[in-house]
Amino acid sequence: MILITKSNDKAQEIAQKLDTNNPIKPVFVHENRVALAGVKNLPDSTLNEISQYIVETITNHHPAIVSSRDFHPNDSIIKTNHSIIGGNHFIFMAGPDSIESAEHVLEMGRQVKAAGATILRGGAFKPRTSPYSFQGNGEVGLKAHRAAADELGMDMITEILDTRDVDLVDSYTDIFQVGTRNMQNFALLKALGQKRKPVVLKRGMSATIDDLLNAAEYIAAGGNMQIMLMERGIRTYDNKYTRNTIDVSAIPVLQSLTHYPVIADASHAAGVAKFVTPLALAATAAGSQGLMTEIHDDPAHAFVDGAQALTPEAFSQLADKVRKIHDIVAHDNLEY
Amino acid sequence: MILITKSNDKAQEIAQKLDTNNPIKPVFVHENRVALAGVKNLPDSTLNEISQYIVETITNHHPAIVSSRDFHPNDSIIKTNHSIIGGNHFIFMAGPDSIESAEHVLEMGRQVKAAGATILRGGAFKPRTSPYSFQGNGEVGLKAHRAAADELGMDMITEILDTRDVDLVDSYTDIFQVGTRNMQNFALLKALGQKRKPVVLKRGMSATIDDLLNAAEYIAAGGNMQIMLMERGIRTYDNKYTRNTIDVSAIPVLQSLTHYPVIADASHAAGVAKFVTPLALAATAAGSQGLMTEIHDDPAHAFVDGAQALTPEAFSQLADKVRKIHDIVAHDNLEY
Amino acid sequence: MILITKSNDKAQEIAQKLDTNNPIKPVFVHENRVALAGVKNLPDSTLNEISQYIVETITNHHPAIVSSRDFHPNDSIIKTNHSIIGGNHFIFMAGPDSIESAEHVLEMGRQVKAAGATILRGGAFKPRTSPYSFQGNGEVGLKAHRAAADELGMDMITEILDTRDVDLVDSYTDIFQVGTRNMQNFALLKALGQKRKPVVLKRGMSATIDDLLNAAEYIAAGGNMQIMLMERGIRTYDNKYTRNTIDVSAIPVLQSLTHYPVIADASHAAGVAKFVTPLALAATAAGSQGLMTEIHDDPAHAFVDGAQALTPEAFSQLADKVRKIHDIVAHDNLEY
Amino acid sequence: MILITKSNDKAQEIAQKLDTNNPIKPVFVHENRVALAGVKNLPDSTLNEISQYIVETITNHHPAIVSSRDFHPNDSIIKTNHSIIGGNHFIFMAGPDSIESAEHVLEMGRQVKAAGATILRGGAFKPRTSPYSFQGNGEVGLKAHRAAADELGMDMITEILDTRDVDLVDSYTDIFQVGTRNMQNFALLKALGQKRKPVVLKRGMSATIDDLLNAAEYIAAGGNMQIMLMERGIRTYDNKYTRNTIDVSAIPVLQSLTHYPVIADASHAAGVAKFVTPLALAATAAGSQGLMTEIHDDPAHAFVDGAQALTPEAFSQLADKVRKIHDIVAHDNLEY
Incomplete structure (x- = not known):
């Protein structure tokens, strides 16, 4: 899933918090977006904790999450x-x-x-x-x-x-x-x-x-x-x-x-x-x-x-x- | 096979001569070219008769003979x-x-x-x-x-x-x-x-x-x-x-x-x-x-x-x- | 959609009733099954009228409805x-x-x-x-x-x-x-x-x-x-x-x-x-x-x-x- | 090319003789057959030297020469x-x-x-x-x-x-x-x-x-x-x-x-x-x-x-x- 957060700083913060150090569930950040690879949904308790910093949640992204426009909307240069x-x-x-x-x-x-x-x-x-x-x-x-x-x-x-x-x-x-x-x-x-x-x-x-x-x-x-x-x-x-x-x-x-x-x-x-x-x-x-x-x-x-x-x-x-x-x-x- | 003849008239003449009225071996003419569909080669006697009017013989043409550039080199308009x-x-x-x-x-x-x-x-x-x-x-x-x-x-x-x-x-x-x-x-x-x-x-x-x-x-x-x-x-x-x-x-x-x-x-x-x-x-x-x-x-x-x-x-x-x-x-x- | 009815006779009866004579929405019967080609669902009023004779309704059948096993479960001989x-x-x-x-x-x-x-x-x-x-x-x-x-x-x-x-x-x-x-x-x-x-x-x-x-x-x-x-x-x-x-x-x-x-x-x-x-x-x-x-x-x-x-x-x-x-x-x- | 020789010993001998130690032109032997990978033909002088020991020469083999039936006619076990x-x-x-x-x-x-x-x-x-x-x-x-x-x-x-x-x-x-x-x-x-x-x-x-x-x-x-x-x-x-x-x-x-x-x-x-x-x-x-x-x-x-x-x-x-x-x-x- 991809979380669009209120700011780039918040994205970094949330990413660190949610990172489980599971090698096939890595966490990535691009500007104000956090990509949780291999994660379909978060427990309600976790969502509640961070919900005030989340603008939008995307779950129908391409499985190649880092490569997707949902994570990185602008062109890579x-x-x-x-x-x-x-x-x-x-x-x-x-x-x-x-x-x-x-x-x-x-x-x-x-x-x-x-x-x-x-x-x-x-x-x-x-x-x-x-x-x-x-x-x-x-x-x-x-x-x-x-x-x-x-x-x-x-x-x-x-x-x-x-x-x-x-x-x-x-x-x-x-x-x-x-x-x-x-x-x-x-x-x-x-x-x-x-x-x-x-x-x-x-x-x-x-x-x-x-x-x-x-x-x-x-x-x-x-x-x-x-x-x-x-x-x-x-x-x-x-x-x-x-x-x-x-x-x-x-x-x-x-x-x-x-x-x-x-x-x-x-x-x-x-x-x-x-x-x-x-x-x-x-x-x-x-x-x-x-x-x-x-x-x-x-x-x-x-x-x-x-x-x-x-x-x-x-x-x-x-x-x-x-x-x-x-x-x-x-x-x-x-x-x- | 395709015969390139010395003139458009000769092409018509040769086409008429060689047409066997076999429905799967039709004869076509485009300008000075005669296409003999379904024919791989002609008997020597026939070739001898017409050889003086032939500039070139093409046998490696596409099987879709009428459609080929060999028969009709210029673009169809x-x-x-x-x-x-x-x-x-x-x-x-x-x-x-x-x-x-x-x-x-x-x-x-x-x-x-x-x-x-x-x-x-x-x-x-x-x-x-x-x-x-x-x-x-x-x-x-x-x-x-x-x-x-x-x-x-x-x-x-x-x-x-x-x-x-x-x-x-x-x-x-x-x-x-x-x-x-x-x-x-x-x-x-x-x-x-x-x-x-x-x-x-x-x-x-x-x-x-x-x-x-x-x-x-x-x-x-x-x-x-x-x-x-x-x-x-x-x-x-x-x-x-x-x-x-x-x-x-x-x-x-x-x-x-x-x-x-x-x-x-x-x-x-x-x-x-x-x-x-x-x-x-x-x-x-x-x-x-x-x-x-x-x-x-x-x-x-x-x-x-x-x-x-x-x-x-x-x-x-x-x-x-x-x-x-x-x-x-x-x-x-x-x-x- | 396919309706499985209580009897072969009922299937015939319901088929006749539902047939709209629309050439691309034909109706077919096989034993106790009625196939309504090109029909996704029936109005509630119609369903109510026939519901007592219906054992099961199939809507996820193959679009080739007559050809499907849902319409004709046994092998055609x-x-x-x-x-x-x-x-x-x-x-x-x-x-x-x-x-x-x-x-x-x-x-x-x-x-x-x-x-x-x-x-x-x-x-x-x-x-x-x-x-x-x-x-x-x-x-x-x-x-x-x-x-x-x-x-x-x-x-x-x-x-x-x-x-x-x-x-x-x-x-x-x-x-x-x-x-x-x-x-x-x-x-x-x-x-x-x-x-x-x-x-x-x-x-x-x-x-x-x-x-x-x-x-x-x-x-x-x-x-x-x-x-x-x-x-x-x-x-x-x-x-x-x-x-x-x-x-x-x-x-x-x-x-x-x-x-x-x-x-x-x-x-x-x-x-x-x-x-x-x-x-x-x-x-x-x-x-x-x-x-x-x-x-x-x-x-x-x-x-x-x-x-x-x-x-x-x-x-x-x-x-x-x-x-x-x-x-x-x-x-x-x-x-x- | 593949050479079929008169005996297994001759095959070994000829293989040694023809091996150029070129890594993309290796030589292989199976029973009485010698495979010269990447070689299309041999100089006449070489052919003359060995011709008396050669039963047959195969040049239309599959490019995967060692894998081919021409080199190894019987099934590998x-x-x-x-x-x-x-x-x-x-x-x-x-x-x-x-x-x-x-x-x-x-x-x-x-x-x-x-x-x-x-x-x-x-x-x-x-x-x-x-x-x-x-x-x-x-x-x-x-x-x-x-x-x-x-x-x-x-x-x-x-x-x-x-x-x-x-x-x-x-x-x-x-x-x-x-x-x-x-x-x-x-x-x-x-x-x-x-x-x-x-x-x-x-x-x-x-x-x-x-x-x-x-x-x-x-x-x-x-x-x-x-x-x-x-x-x-x-x-x-x-x-x-x-x-x-x-x-x-x-x-x-x-x-x-x-x-x-x-x-x-x-x-x-x-x-x-x-x-x-x-x-x-x-x-x-x-x-x-x-x-x-x-x-x-x-x-x-x-x-x-x-x-x-x-x-x-x-x-x-x-x-x-x-x-x-x-x-x-x-x-x-x-x-x-």
Whole structure:
């Protein structure tokens, strides 16, 4: 349940009073709201004691209580060194699928920065369908990625696959990325919940909206509320012409339920470069607050997923159109 | 197989020569191209006879041969009394879900026309999930719909459910609509293939892109190539917050494969009014060449599907944004 | 709502009294139960008048009221000239996909009869994905099919595609079959509701359990309650190794909700002959009350769907195992 | 590629010769077959050197090369202290969803053992959708589980969620279980590949057959080939009456492609106790080589998933029918 109290101070006070130190019934405070996770109702005696400080009680909130608009009505704004994410801001995360070399990631970063990206993406640990595919360059990749981001004045985002690597990756990256296959790797989500660093959580291939919010809640429950949700295409009955089916409706639906920024990855949704642009434009028009895009200057020789990589030029043209569309829709789709 | 000949005249000549009058192996001509449906290759003797007139032979075309870009590389443009559909044109089809009364459809038509719609939609025969739901006003509805369209100078579009009603509906409407549940009602598609009037074919709930093209081909095979394809949301594993999942990727994918105009119905995709606008904008950004939208001035009392109806005011605001987005994307997404 | 009355006579009496002759609010009687379709509650004055004859009132029934167990608690048993269908009976419908010739259907019928089939299947009107595929032999096929069934002392079942063909097909067949693509062709379902002849209704490719029951209700609402429901595989995200995904859970779920016999078509579910047997056995173990199986003595040269046809020998071996499994599960799965 | 050599010795010799020590191109030997993972073809000079020892070369094998029938044509048989798994053997894994107490798991174990189970299931680490649900009793649960298994002379199986827990869980369990949400947690799969202990790998909610085989290959690539695959229901468009849709076709399809035992979990597929029995029977009839079933003596008060738990009595009755059906189908469905 959520209690709306008369003041921020009262919220803190009541939270402390009601906290039972039960690990699956934590208590959270946002401004004048107190969230009692896992609690359906309070004993009458308790309610009587605090009722004079309570403006409203909400019990029909989403089970992902911290993630819900009922707990946090305004948009979450996440600030990193080089980016402001959320609300009516729009950010571009772009870069190669995998870190191939220090030179390559630097050059790709330079080009996407010129097109407007402030966050440089790239994978050092790659979750490949087959164990016999290139698995990423590991820490060597992380170093190169960090160096490129520093040189260019960009934020770094990279995927984390293993709880044992959290501290290692943490020592390099600005933003953690949890991939679609690990959306319900709860051990990993809990570990990231202990960090105080932004996390991009990609929607699982067949995750419902509720699944995604509950997964985000695993991170938030640890106290880390710097979360971005990413729509990247879902699995449906038809994948002949595109790799996945982008679910643009997830964008406004999520924004109506949660305060976290919602970002789209049109590259994995499309799976083929020629459809990345229309899908990215569609996601923007649906209200996406950012885009993640894979780019490569020589897609045919990319180490991973070259078929879906945009050239830097195509990305630059895409970014121009995206900004125009975002200007048209920005204020409207966020009125939840 | 498709033969590209040296001239339009030669195409006609060769088509006549090769036509075997086999009903499942018809021959079609578009400009200098001859489509031999159901034919994989020709005997050497025949090929030798005509080879001097053949520029190119295409055998890896889509099985929906008439519908394919290989047969008809340029966009199909469909002209009705009040609308030009296809290419970089953008049209609005709007109106109430069902024809409730002569006054109501006229008033709704007036308002959507003011917002830019040229095609007035409305159902007289309604395919309801339950037999105990309102089934539409039948011919009374058709008459009222026709009268409103005439008075306003708009085109009329209405759904056809039964082969036995084709002539009746034909006597009223300007455009036939085939609904999602009848996408593979091949008897109905064949009957419409005998007409020379535009048909909107809605994608089935779990129809693949190929299924949709093959269904369109049933109409085209009868000689009626005035076809529009409509994406209206597909069935996926998550329908808690929206009725269906709009597949915006279907829009550029279809446009890459076929010359028919592709139009989106965000109303049925969303199922709830508050998500119709972002989905309609997304479909437009993905390259949709038109929108079908359900509107109602009193959604709470609509006979059918009030939950997803936009008010006329909301539709008008939507249309303004759609036009702006269409201007940004128009030329690009059609470069297939 | 459903009223359980004190006697069958009272049920008739009350039904007549409450019938408003509103076509979408029909009244039905089964033994001592009265179903008031489309009615949520009765005025108090009416209730008072009849309350002394009412044992119980049910309002939380399935919307497909006539099809529900609340209206008709015991299993429906359908009797044809050569078959008893429903309850703990098990029937085999088998034969070629399409009627290829009089000799062929007779020979196939002879072999499936020897294996235990009492219903001879075969298509004269074929709903093919492409208009350029063989569309069936039409009335010539119907005649040959009828002659074979008569000669062998079997029931005939064949698919109906078009409302305009209902009387024609009716003049030949013993059982109508509505295919997956027409499950929500409501005009066709209504036409069959006017007949008094059994109908097999195949589940649509992405029809929910509720969709299927509501579609059946379209037939029942016309007064024809001789309905069999057929699970034939649904469309999911994986169709690489089988054509569809057989949903065996639909069998007990349907049986818990409706009194109609539930039958499985493993041929279309599998799509390849080598998987037909395990799927047919699975459906039987899940409680299916019959099987429809496509057979062909020369699958490689079958006119339609040869890949999924069992040879008559394989069918005979399958039927033996099916009978053994049915004996093990017969009494249990029907205890709903 | 796979090389079939003239003898087991030659296979070893050739394997050593061709091994490049490239971690994503490992070499495996099974009897007289050599699997060269990630290798499409060999240089002519190499082929010439070894050609006299090669009987056949297979290049169209499944990418999950070690898991494929091409590499390992006969069924894998896995032997634990109390169970033989695979081939025509049939095993029951049963027990409570979570380890609630030492007494409870012992009593549940006693009852399932009496019904024929040799493997005692139970969760100490629970992957719950919400962080505010009971997360399992951790090591306390593992200890109680181990004690019960030892006292009863049964094998223990429990779920592993975190790479950091692999050694801890290894010190207690006989069989590792990887749940549906971690099917593509490749870090975890790799860690289990380093163990020499059986692993049950549950199919992901929307994993294709190929995804599942490739995930298994992550374990096998580490040298641990004691793998069982588990079908537990997939996510489809309809989950109103059952929690998931059991895909029984996966059973024979997997058995045609891989040598690993395939087992079904009807409890999670059904989600409600009344449908567990028909689904378990169906899976058995489809050829499943075992069943995992959740049981509880007081389902209404189970800590987790009580709705789908069978009572011990219902499980005992189920097991009797399962054995009868397995006898009917055992030899046939395995003839791949």
